Amino acid sequence: MTLMIDNVKKEFGQHKAVDGVTLTIEKGSMFGMLGANGAGKTTTFRMILGLLDSTEGSVTWKGSPLSYKRTNVIGYLPEERGLYPKLTVKEQLLYLMRLKGMKKHDIIKSLREWLRKFDIEEYENKKVEELSKGNQQKIQFIASVLHQPELLILDEPFSGLDPVNTDMLRKAVLDLQEAGTTIVFSSHQMRNVEELCEDLVMLKRGEVVLHGNLREIKRSYGMKNVIIHSDNHLRYLESIRGVISLEKTKDGAIVQVENEKVAEDLFYAIAEEGFVRKFELEEPSLHDIFVDKAGGDTDE
Numbered sequence: 001m002t003l004m005i006d007n008v009k010k011e012f013g014q015h016k017a018v019d020g021v022t023l024t025i026e027k028g029s030m031f032g033m034l035g036a037n038g039a040g041k042t043t044t045f046r047m048i049l050g051l052l053d054s055t056e057g058s059v060t061w062k063g064s065p066l067s068y069k070r071t072n073v074i075g076y077l078p079e080e081r082g083l084y085p086k087l088t089v090k091e092q093l094l095y096l097m098r099l100k101g102m103k104k105h106d107i108i109k110s111l112r113e114w115l116r117k118f119d120i121e122e123y124e125n126k127k128v129e130e131l132s133k134g135n136q137q138k139i140q141f142i143a144s145v146l147h148q149p150e151l152l153i154l155d156e157p158f159s160g161l162d163p164v165n166t167d168m169l170r171k172a173v174l175d176l177q178e179a180g181t182t183i184v185f186s187s188h189q190m191r192n193v194e195e196l197c198e199d200l201v202m203l204k205r206g207e208v209v210l211h212g213n214l215r216e217i218k219r220s221y222g223m224k225n226v227i228i229h230s231d232n233h234l235r236y237l238e239s240i241r242g243v244i245s246l247e248k249t250k251d252g253a254i255v256q257v258e259n260e261k262v263a264e265d266l267f268y269a270i271a272e273e274g275f276v277r278k279f280e281l282e283e284p285s286l287h288d289i290f291v292d293k294a295g296g297d298t299d300e
């Protein structure tokens with residue numbers, strides 16, 4: 001009962017956009033697809049949906065080949081948002097959901113529930129072009145979930161949303177997962193990924209560089225960040241063997257170390273110098289892991 005992506009490949013001319021990606025995504029999971037700009041996330045999504053020609057490899061959902069023709073099974077929020085600006089929200093959703101075989105009465109009932117959930121009930125009869133970008137995005141999200149898909153693919157669902165709307169969407173996505181939907185999403189916002197995903201993959205130049213359970217990945221990295229709160233001059237810590245970097249903060253510094261033994265050396269060195277308010281050893285953040293593995297910028 002899973003989404004199986006087996007050795008998928010796609011070239012654009014000479015350029016290998018996706019180069020042999022193999023993934024297993026468990027039914028009911030919330031799966032993060034990460035990678036720097038141009039790493040191949042959108043291309044992988046399009047291959048899962050069967051939207052691209054001349055690809056290699058296979059994608060199966062619950063054991064059968066998946067294609068966008070099984071459209072009532074899949075919900076997709078594309079990266080390039082595309083709604084009809086002159087239609088009202090209701091007309092838009094009626095049109096899109098009837099294509100998926102839903103009945104008018106069910107569409108309107110479900111649409112009203114979603115508009116209430118997103119606190120935009122007053123927009124039901126407004127033209128899409130009259131809505132703000134964030135509210136248009138919420139409508140597009142509704143268009144990807146109204147037919148209750150089993151598998152939901154969200155390409156950058158949080159981009160461009162303010163913190164209140166981000167929280168609203170995060171909650172909606174978690175509710176859908178709780179109701180049994182399998183969700184795969186991409187994001188450059190590591191906080192959203194950390195809070196939502198149990199499993200993830202990181203792509204780099206079309207290849208998988210990291211794949212697995214987020215907790216286990218973090219544990220395997222070990223405790224490599226030392227948070228120090230102190231008024232002491234801390235720059236001298238950079239000269240300790242095994243210290244990778246030192247970043248000054250308003251309270252003191254964050255020091256990256258090679259391993260936990262180096263953190264211990266740091267502890268003794270700093271204790272000799274004076275009062276320390278805090279000395280804490282932390283797992284790396286997903287941002288640190290991303291920069292290390294995928295070598296790109298996140299939105300944090």
Ligand SMILES: Nc1ncnc2c1ncn2[C@@H]1O[C@H](COP(=O)(O)OP(=O)(O)OP(=O)(O)O)[C@@H](O)[C@H]1O
Binds near residue numbers: 015
């Ligand atoms: N239709 C296309 N024609 C030519 N090249 C393409 C096409 N679509 C994607 N590419 C190239 O394939 C690579 C992967 O692109 P893709 O959009 O999958 O990356 P991404 O990880 O989704 O990036 P982003 O985070 O910027 O959205 C890029 O180098 C891109 O320029």
